[in-house]
Amino acid sequence: MVEEAVLGYLEKNDEISDSGKFADEKGISHDEIVNVIKSLNGFRLVDAQDIKREKWGLTKEGEIYAGAGSPEVQLFLAIPPEGTTREELQKKLDTSIFKIGCQQAIKNKWIEMGKSQVSRKVQHVDDRVRDLLMQIQNGEAVNAEDVDALKKRKLITPLIWKGYSVKKGPKYTPKRKKVATDLTRDNLLRGDWRELEFKEYNFLAKGQPTEGGCLHPLLKVRRQMQMIFLQMGFEEMPTNNFVESSFWNFDALFQPQQHPARDSHDTFFLKEPSTTKVLPEDYVERVKGVHESGGYGSRGYGYEWKREEANKNLLRTHTTAVSSRMLYALAQDFAPKKYYSIDRVFRNEAVDRTHLAEFHQIEGLICDRGLTLGHLIGVLEDFFTRLGMSKLKFKPAYNPYTEPSMEIFSYHEGLGKWVEIGNSGMFRPEMLLPMGLPEDVQVIAWGLSLERPTMILYGIDNIRDLFGHKVDLGLIKRNPLCRLGL
């Protein structure tokens, strides 16, 4: 409506010379007019020029006098026609009204002040100050002398008034079409999108401030674990690449070639390149020997070991493949070591709320002389206690490469049950001795999942909220733990 008033006026007139006067004439608030002018100017329907005017406004004191009358008149009216004493008068008035009133009334020759007696000198007075203040309040003009006097008494103060003069702009039309912001299904169905005028994009508009700065729980727990390993004196193993040969992933670990884990149901084999190019030949021979007929006090598996199986490339199914490479390298020049790694592994598993086809494994091993299962339990308890998970259980298990072996369980409060978080054991001599490690050296080792402890620590009960294409970012944002830096 206001918009139509502005555009309509310009249709018949050259310009609106003063938005303030225009507002008065139309009986619309000036603020509203200003908003419309700004918007029309933005779309170049009108050309608006600023006008600034100095205007007088009342000070706080001025406003009080405009309401209650000037102090001098208040004082005059408080003196009865027969006069009074200064003391009586003072009682009737505020201190400041009395003081200012006396000054002004004496100056105006309205009253006479004796030692104690006060009397009127005139019969009647007009409150010109109050009238002037009211005129200024109403935006009426007041002559310069009066303005000066009021200014000196600090009853008025200059105000900058801002308004516009307005002419037709290059895109002027008497009536603006409503511009569409979205193309809707209805527009398409009705076909009226052909006639619609669309609002232009404002590429300069600032976007919503981002509420960033949350860390993904997996990254946080991973970093936390890294710190714990480093504090416990471990060194990080280079995790190299995701593609590994069956040899390092299985054969070096004394895992027989018919083992079900090697089945393509559990392992992702590579089509291209399907086989590895280099393996350390002497060591491969010793591995073949231990699989087929044993040695080092073992009877072996007694089957025909095939090089083609060992050559097959796969996506590593565990980072124990990294450990086997590291131990082989270490065997060439032995020294006691503590190693760890945290990286991705892949298993061809059916995905459900606690399983994914790829996850992160935390691998750790200690090789030294005189190590026992007690050391393994102690190290794992120490590690998980530092992580804030002290409810642990160990359960005997079987791995082709460890003896004894233990599965590790932790209690998940949210699920209300014990969840397997890893597997561990002492590497078998059939694995270590062909590498060339000294006979009196033991290796305690473990492989944990990163996802499971993270779910326990963060109370997440579906692994797909944590990893993969359905990650629940809201969950991460809402979790206060994710906002704490580490």
Ligand SMILES: N[C@@H](Cc1ccccc1)C(=O)O
């Ligand atoms: N490789 C085992 C974990 C493990 C590592 C080292 C020793 C024993 C077990 C797994 O994937 O579950």
